[in-house]
Amino acid sequence: xxxxxxxxxxxxxxxxxxxxxxxxxxxxSYDATRNRYEPDAVIFPRDEQDxxxxxxxxxxxxxxxxxxxxxxxxxxxxxxxxxxxxxxxEKHMNKILEIDMENMLARVQPGVVxxxxxxxxxxxxxxxxxxxxxxxxSTLGGxxxxxxxxxxxxxxxxxxxxxxxxxxxxxxxxIIRAGKKTIKDVAGYNVAGILIASEGTLAVITEITLKLLxxxxxxxxxxxxxxxxxxAMNAVYKTMSAGVTPVAMEFLDNLSIRAVEERFHKGLxxxxxxxxxxxxxxxxxxxxxxxxxxxxEKFYENGCTEFKKATxxxxxxxxxxxxxxxxxxxxIYGSKKLNEDITVPRSKLPELLERIEQxxxxxxxxxxxxxxxxxGNVHTNVMVDGNDPKELEKGHLAITEIxxxxxxxxxxxxxxxxxxxxxxxxxxLAFNESEMNLFRAIKKAFDPNNILNGGKMGL
Amino acid sequence: xxxxxxxxxxxxxxxxxxxxxxxxxxxxSYDATRNRYEPDAVIFPRDEQDxxxxxxxxxxxxxxxxxxxxxxxxxxxxxxxxxxxxxxxEKHMNKILEIDMENMLARVQPGVVxxxxxxxxxxxxxxxxxxxxxxxxSTLGGxxxxxxxxxxxxxxxxxxxxxxxxxxxxxxxxIIRAGKKTIKDVAGYNVAGILIASEGTLAVITEITLKLLxxxxxxxxxxxxxxxxxxAMNAVYKTMSAGVTPVAMEFLDNLSIRAVEERFHKGLxxxxxxxxxxxxxxxxxxxxxxxxxxxxEKFYENGCTEFKKATxxxxxxxxxxxxxxxxxxxxIYGSKKLNEDITVPRSKLPELLERIEQxxxxxxxxxxxxxxxxxGNVHTNVMVDGNDPKELEKGHLAITEIxxxxxxxxxxxxxxxxxxxxxxxxxxLAFNESEMNLFRAIKKAFDPNNILNGGKMGL
Numbered sequence: 001x002x003x004x005x006x007x008x009x010x011x012x013x014x015x016x017x018x019x020x021x022x023x024x025x026x027x028x029s030y031d032a033t034r035n036r037y038e039p040d041a042v043i044f045p046r047d048e049q050d051x052x053x054x055x056x057x058x059x060x061x062x063x064x065x066x067x068x069x070x071x072x073x074x075x076x077x078x079x080x081x082x083x084x085x086x087x088x089x090e091k092h093m094n095k096i097l098e099i100d101m102e103n104m105l106a107r108v109q110p111g112v113v114x115x116x117x118x119x120x121x122x123x124x125x126x127x128x129x130x131x132x133x134x135x136x137x138s139t140l141g142g143x144x145x146x147x148x149x150x151x152x153x154x155x156x157x158x159x160x161x162x163x164x165x166x167x168x169x170x171x172x173x174x175i176i177r178a179g180k181k182t183i184k185d186v187a188g189y190n191v192a193g194i195l196i197a198s199e200g201t202l203a204v205i206t207e208i209t210l211k212l213l214x215x216x217x218x219x220x221x222x223x224x225x226x227x228x229x230x231x232a233m234n235a236v237y238k239t240m241s242a243g244v245t246p247v248a249m250e251f252l253d254n255l256s257i258r259a260v261e262e263r264f265h266k267g268l269x270x271x272x273x274x275x276x277x278x279x280x281x282x283x284x285x286x287x288x289x290x291x292x293x294x295x296x297e298k299f300y301e302n303g304c305t306e307f308k309k310a311t312x313x314x315x316x317x318x319x320x321x322x323x324x325x326x327x328x329x330x331x332i333y334g335s336k337k338l339n340e341d342i343t344v345p346r347s348k349l350p351e352l353l354e355r356i357e358q359x360x361x362x363x364x365x366x367x368x369x370x371x372x373x374x375x376g377n378v379h380t381n382v383m384v385d386g387n388d389p390k391e392l393e394k395g396h397l398a399i400t401e402i403x404x405x406x407x408x409x410x411x412x413x414x415x416x417x418x419x420x421x422x423x424x425x426x427x428x429l430a431f432n433e434s435e436m437n438l439f440r441a442i443k444k445a446f447d448p449n450n451i452l453n454g455g456k457m458g459l
Numbered sequence: 460x461x462x463x464x465x466x467x468x469x470x471x472x473x474x475x476x477x478x479x480x481x482x483x484x485x486x487x488s489y490d491a492t493r494n495r496y497e498p499d500a501v502i503f504p505r506d507e508q509d510x511x512x513x514x515x516x517x518x519x520x521x522x523x524x525x526x527x528x529x530x531x532x533x534x535x536x537x538x539x540x541x542x543x544x545x546x547x548x549e550k551h552m553n554k555i556l557e558i559d560m561e562n563m564l565a566r567v568q569p570g571v572v573x574x575x576x577x578x579x580x581x582x583x584x585x586x587x588x589x590x591x592x593x594x595x596x597s598t599l600g601g602x603x604x605x606x607x608x609x610x611x612x613x614x615x616x617x618x619x620x621x622x623x624x625x626x627x628x629x630x631x632x633x634i635i636r637a638g639k640k641t642i643k644d645v646a647g648y649n650v651a652g653i654l655i656a657s658e659g660t661l662a663v664i665t666e667i668t669l670k671l672l673x674x675x676x677x678x679x680x681x682x683x684x685x686x687x688x689x690x691a692m693n694a695v696y697k698t699m700s701a702g703v704t705p706v707a708m709e710f711l712d713n714l715s716i717r718a719v720e721e722r723f724h725k726g727l728x729x730x731x732x733x734x735x736x737x738x739x740x741x742x743x744x745x746x747x748x749x750x751x752x753x754x755x756e757k758f759y760e761n762g763c764t765e766f767k768k769a770t771x772x773x774x775x776x777x778x779x780x781x782x783x784x785x786x787x788x789x790x791i792y793g794s795k796k797l798n799e800d801i802t803v804p805r806s807k808l809p810e811l812l813e814r815i816e817q818x819x820x821x822x823x824x825x826x827x828x829x830x831x832x833x834x835g836n837v838h839t840n841v842m843v844d845g846n847d848p849k850e851l852e853k854g855h856l857a858i859t860e861i862x863x864x865x866x867x868x869x870x871x872x873x874x875x876x877x878x879x880x881x882x883x884x885x886x887x888l889a890f891n892e893s894e895m896n897l898f899r900a901i902k903k904a905f906d907p908n909n910i911l912n913g914g915k916m917g918l
Contacts, residue, residue, distance in 0.1 A: 377642075
């Protein structure tokens with residue numbers, strides 16, 4: 001990018017919203033992958049019109065654009081790997097535009113932080129279920145672009161299940177609307193559906209209409225202790241298919257339990273093969289009792305040795321402490337965590353966990369696992385010494401084998417983190433050449449000059 | 460199409476599965492629009508391999524293909540408007556391949572009839588909610604291609620909410636897989652999402668993986684009588700936003716009530732402005748009571764003059780009789796029914812119905828309305844004398860105005876019937892040129908030679 005480009009972009013958004021100094025370039029060179037790529041400039045659009053003009057200009061001059069929310073992604077979706085500009089949407093385009101109680105929906109700009117949005121709708125008795133672990137800082141635009149999941153997906157689904165409509169700007173600068181404020185809409189192709197999870201490669205999302213639910217009045221949590229990981233995994237899918245739908249059904253394996261216990265001394269069962277932590281909600285005490293009792297029954301049928309209920313807020317928080325602190329605790333096993341989020345059909349969880357153990361043994365690596373078993377989503381963490389190239393190589397070989405097993409079991413490379421650059425090399429494991437070519441044709445239909453977040457998703 | 464083409468296609472599927480005689484051409488020239496277009500040939504593929512070979516051949520020779528399930532669509536999606544071949548999927552590709560109880564999903568071929576599938580999964584305690592009015596004959600492939608809705612959409616959503624994965628054949632003959640047997644999958648673009656509701660214009664669906672739920676054990680229905688249509692429409696959206704989610708929330712206006720009563724003498728309230736018929740389900744009597752009582756409370760708050768509960772199967776059937784027979788009964792008002800399925804945000808229902816009444820008066824046409832108010836979907840039926848060209852023209856003018864009002868109120872041209880050819884002329888009311896061009900680019904990405912169901916959806 002030359003000086004003239006910077007000047008032209010400043011003319012669009014104002015001097016105060018376009019920077020090419022080293023401080024800004026550094027500040028926007030990272031994401032949660034800890035990789036670093038410097039952009040040529042950082043631009044803060046004020047509104048959709050700014051986005052439209054910026055894209056039109058960049059399209060004409062073939063300048064690469066990387067849209068960015070909070071930069072909290074795990075796969076590099078917001079990294080400017082080819083330079084160009086970072087389009088930072090969190091600064092100005094971060095307003096909740098409307099909470100429509102009558103139709104139970106909200107309109108937001110992409111830069112709204114997930115948790116702030118959850119709180120705003122809960123204040124008026126409504127409920128937005130998607131709760132990625134990054135909820136405190138990740139933005140709704142990022143959530144839509146990556147199709148973020150979370151703990152409550154087992155009952156409520158993921159981001160895509162709540163997106164009713166989008167406004168977006170095409171690389172040409174044209175503004176499009178996709179979807180409606182209606183539950184049903186079958187006019188035209190489902191453009192909103194394909195923008196979700198497209199990782200900012202097709203268009204820049206400028207407004208999101210989200211479906212809301214009524215906030216359930218009651219909640220109860222419980223924990224089950226299992227002698228082996230296989231017993232726990234059997235319990236998961238047998239409970240889920242027994243006519244009860246817990247909000248969440250999370251697990252920690254023995255390595256994860258030990259790690260949390262070593263750090264925090266919470267009295268967790270250190271010798272358990274796994275623990276399952278579950279949550280149910282509803283409006284009636286009878287619903288809650290029915291669900292918890294059903295879960296307890298199914299857990300005991302599958303080898304559970306201890307079942308602990310939690311009802312008060314502090315009891316619930318205690319129970320969830322282990323799960324919430326698993327990710328940071330397992331760093332005791334190695335300085336570098338190669339964390340993936342493979343997902344398989346629930347009935348394949350016992351086999352998946354068994355084969356991960358075999359792979360860990362084969363490569364002599366430690367692989368603590370935890371995650372959202374209620375929807376078959378397992379966070380596998382291959383822990384290695386980040387300063388030892390041999391260890392790193394071993395780790396990557398183990399990861400590759402884990403991906404292969406997930407695909408073989410009918411699963412996917414990623415349940416919620418996306419592909420970005422981190423998983424791009426593994427796309428051919430999951431997709432054949434016809435499927436990859438179709439992705440490329442779709443990309444070209446939206447972005448013929450490849451100016452939008454190029455080089456992502458293995459395209 | 461010349462004789463050589465027929466010969467080549469017969470070589471693929473066998474003599475007994477390819478016909479160009481007049482009987483077959485006539486039998487496959489219709490759909491529920493009652494328009495007629497004769498294909499040049501009718502082919503019954505035996506499996507995905509047949510579909511692949513047929514498409515590859517037709518792509519090379521630029522022969523138009525119209526995929527077809529039961530031909531029960533209301534908008535002409537299955538009509539061979541440009542001749543070519545009808546690819547009839549209901550004859551051989553109609554098998555339920557798998558009901559996976561452990562993961563609560565099923566794999567089916569596209570030609571499986573919706574109701575047969577519902578029954579098959581209910582036999583093993585599972586539940587497939589989408590229940591279009593055509594459920595007795597429409598196929599799941601057609602349901603996916605049109606994104607069919609139904610009565611239970613208010614609580615459970617529509618076809619798209621149950622599609623986990625698809626197998627499909629691209630116009631090139633290439634076989635692709637889209638989606639997974641997992642609840643979460645964010646690897647690659649959401650190709651399954653864009654194939655849903657694409658009306659057979661992008662690819663031929665050869666296998667569908669559908670999510671299933673547990674069958675709720677209990678069900679109760681109720682009817683509310685309202686003095687005016689506005690009171691009923693207010694009750695709809697105020698009930699739905701009060702923290703209760705009925706399975707269905709259907710309505711009949713005064714004209715529809717009178718029509719059913721004239722035909723069937725069921726003792727319906729002939730002077731009511733509207734009736735609302737609702738259904739709740741659950742596993743516990745307490746849940747059912749909570750929901751029904753909440754609905755009753757909200758109905759009475761909004762002017763309901765009579766609230767009638769039904770608990771036994773025969774009481775429930777009686778209550779639903781009026782709704783199920785509305786469509787055929789209103790033909791007393793005219794020989795030709797111009798029926799549309801506009802959908803608006805629920806809070807706009809009172810205004811929508813008021814403005815439909817004004818339009819009916821302006822053009823002196825009778826417009827009975829009924830439908831799925833729980834999701835804002837209103838079946839508006841402009842009744843005219845089909846043999847009177849002036850009447851027909853008036854009717855079309857009225858329909859055009861109704862579409863404009865729906866769009867103005869933030870709604871859509873179609874909640875569940877699709878666009879096909881019937882609503883193609885109205886696409887510019889709903890979409891701007893950028894949006895239409897994007898649809899065309901998407902079409903081209905999948906089908907560069909435009910061999911698949913061309914001329915549909917206004918593209």
